[in-house]
Amino acid sequence: MHRIxxxxxxxxxxxxxxxxxxxxxxxxxxxxxxxPRRLICICSPLGIHAPHLFPAETGKGYRPTPYLEPLAxxxxxxxxxxxxxxxxxxxxxxxxxxxxxxxxxPENRTGFRNTISLDQFAAERMHGxxxxxxxxLAAEGAxxxxxxxxxPVPADAWPSRVFRRMFINGSPQEVRAELHRxxxxxxxxxxxxxxxxSLNRQVNARDAEKLDEYYSSVRELERNLASxxxxxxxxxxxxxxxxxxxxTNQADIxxxxxxxxxxxxxxxxxDSTRLVTLTLSGLTGVPVxxxxxxGYHDLSHHGQDAAKIEQLQKIELSKMRLFGDFLQQLRDARxxxxxxxxxxxxxxxxxxxxxxxxxxxxxxxxxxxxDFQHGQHLAFDLAxxxxxxxxxxxxLQRLGLEVDRFATSTGTLTGL
Numbered sequence: 001m002h003r004i005x006x007x008x009x010x011x012x013x014x015x016x017x018x019x020x021x022x023x024x025x026x027x028x029x030x031x032x033x034x035x036p037r038r039l040i041c042i043c044s045p046l047g048i049h050a051p052h053l054f055p056a057e058t059g060k061g062y063r064p065t066p067y068l069e070p071l072a073x074x075x076x077x078x079x080x081x082x083x084x085x086x087x088x089x090x091x092x093x094x095x096x097x098x099x100x101x102x103x104x105x106p107e108n109r110t111g112f113r114n115t116i117s118l119d120q121f122a123a124e125r126m127h128g129x130x131x132x133x134x135x136x137l138a139a140e141g142a143x144x145x146x147x148x149x150x151x152p153v154p155a156d157a158w159p160s161r162v163f164r165r166m167f168i169n170g171s172p173q174e175v176r177a178e179l180h181r182x183x184x185x186x187x188x189x190x191x192x193x194x195x196x197x198s199l200n201r202q203v204n205a206r207d208a209e210k211l212d213e214y215y216s217s218v219r220e221l222e223r224n225l226a227s228x229x230x231x232x233x234x235x236x237x238x239x240x241x242x243x244x245x246x247x248t249n250q251a252d253i254x255x256x257x258x259x260x261x262x263x264x265x266x267x268x269x270x271d272s273t274r275l276v277t278l279t280l281s282g283l284t285g286v287p288v289x290x291x292x293x294x295g296y297h298d299l300s301h302h303g304q305d306a307a308k309i310e311q312l313q314k315i316e317l318s319k320m321r322l323f324g325d326f327l328q329q330l331r332d333a334r335x336x337x338x339x340x341x342x343x344x345x346x347x348x349x350x351x352x353x354x355x356x357x358x359x360x361x362x363x364x365x366x367x368x369x370x371d372f373q374h375g376q377h378l379a380f381d382l383a384x385x386x387x388x389x390x391x392x393x394x395x396l397q398r399l400g401l402e403v404d405r406f407a408t409s410t411g412t413l414t415g416l
Contacts, residue, residue, distance in 0.1 A: 035336075036129075037370075037399045038274040038344040040264060041119060043144055044319070045096050045282040046300040047355030048364040049312055054082045055377045062377040066313065070321045071366075076375040077331060077341060078368035079416065083380030084388045087408055091358040093282075099351040100144050100277065102389045102407030114150040115407065118392050119275045124148070125401050126274060131236070134275035135162065135267060139256045144277040155279065159244045159263045166272045168243075169236050237270040252288040253281040253296070254318055261326040268340060269333060280319070289315050300355040323348060327368050338371075345370035345395055363388065367416075370398050378415045386410060 048067070055062035062080070064072055071078060088104035089095050097106040100117035116124075123133040136143040136153045143155030156162045244263055247256045260278055267273050281287075283296040291314045292299075299315065302308035326346075333340035346368040353362040362382055368374070380386065389409035394416055396403040404411075 035338070036271060036274060036343060038268055039119065039122060039276070039395060039399060040268075040344060040346045041100055041144060041277045042280065042323075042346070042348045043096060043099050043278070044280045044348075044350045045093065045141070045352070046296060047350045047352035048316060049309065050082075050354065050362065050364055052313060052316070053080070053364050054379075055080060058377050058379040060376045067316060067320045070317070070324045071327070074324065074327050074331065074368070077327065078346075078366055079372065079374045080377045081365040081367060081380075081391070082377065083362055083382050083385045084365060084391065085353065085361045085363055085385070086388050089360050091360050093352075093358070095358075095360045096142075096144070096279075096351040097146075099349075100392075101146055102387070102392070102409075103150075104408075114146045114152075116148040116150075117144060117146040117153075117277070118395065118406070119145050119277050120147060120153065121406060122396060122399055122401060123275050126399070130271055130273045131234075132166070132267075132273040134277070135264075135273050136277050137162070137260060137264075138279040139253070139260060139281040140250065141279060141282060143279055158246050159259045160246045162263055163244045163266075166267060166270070167236055167239050237272065239266055239270065241266070249288065250281070251283065251285050253283055253315075254287075254289065254322060256281060257319065257322050261322065261329075265326070265329055265333070268330075268344060287315055289318055302356050304356070323366075330369065341369040342371045343369075345372075345398060347395065365391075367391075370395075372398070372416045376415075386413060 052065055053067045055065055055068070057063060064075075068080065086095075086098055086102045089098045089102075090105060090107035092107050094106045094109065094112075097103070097112070097114055100119060101115045103113070103115045106112050106114070119134050119136075127133055134145065134153075136145040136155045137159075138144075138155035138157055140157075141155075143153055145153035145155075147153060244259055247259055250256075257280060264276050264278065267276065281296070284298075285295050286292060287296050292311045294308065294311055296315060299308050299312040302312055327341060330341035330344055330346070331339050335343060347365070348368070349363055349365040351360065351363070353359045353364065387408045387410060389407040390411055390413040392406045393403060393409045394412045396406060397412065
């Protein structure tokens, strides 16, 4: 049996990372057994200009479009997917609420009730494997993650704070105080749970349903607190890189993305989490991009104006280069006999197929890593396509989860 030293160090791109203590590593494992699987979901809320993304040809012999040219060195590591959408999700920016849930009619703001997001669904089944069950990150605005009861998971907006939580150990006094706080929280939740039976006898059926949702959330909090208590006594991994600095200029969207990608890379390399969602900027103002003089949101509503599309391309092409750099870093990082990209599914797309008209059909999707059969343009019939949630079932299964349905799915997505 090949024994793995629990203080093994990973080295890549000049960064030295110390692994956290993990029971499976301490006990030893056969090389290649129980390989960790990870998922990153990234949403560009102002869309991606489809004519510059989707190839005219399907299959493996497609000619790269302008947005795919920066990814050319990684062509065999990603798939372009066109033709997919969520059924019963109407147009407008609120469709972002359903990007990872598939919940119907998010545009009906007064009557909309969301469902669990892809990452949180996976987190429920992968609980306890890492210090952080998931990370919900947002360069601007709300995150992509939603609980089983349909409540939004608060998003972290400052990379420096996430960095401190992941890698900066507190003093012994701070650790004891944190442990006391966690145990106090659990005792309060235990007391609330004890009141459930008496309350259920006093309320009507509708209120009982609300109480079931509430106590479901309480159980999830209890489980999270128990996991947090377990990890609070273990030292955090050490990284020999300086703490990340926040980008305070909200218009500098490219530098923002660069910092977020650096943070996610560190989180994966140290196995601090295996599930990450990231909302990119939906800036209304003018971004710090050479040759751009109009607001990003205004440019996304280009109305086929050639001058606006030209400026929009400068933004989106720059973003695609950064995404390509991130994929290359994942590919350069080794984990045993595979790359980090082999073990990480990277799902990059948007809730808008055509941001200019708020159209939610034909969503732009890039799927990288995860050891899928890549190097192709996987195109589906716009008039008769499977639900996007079929892709989500495929991703969940690739994470090693025994799942055959999610949201509006009818099966898995063929072609991968």
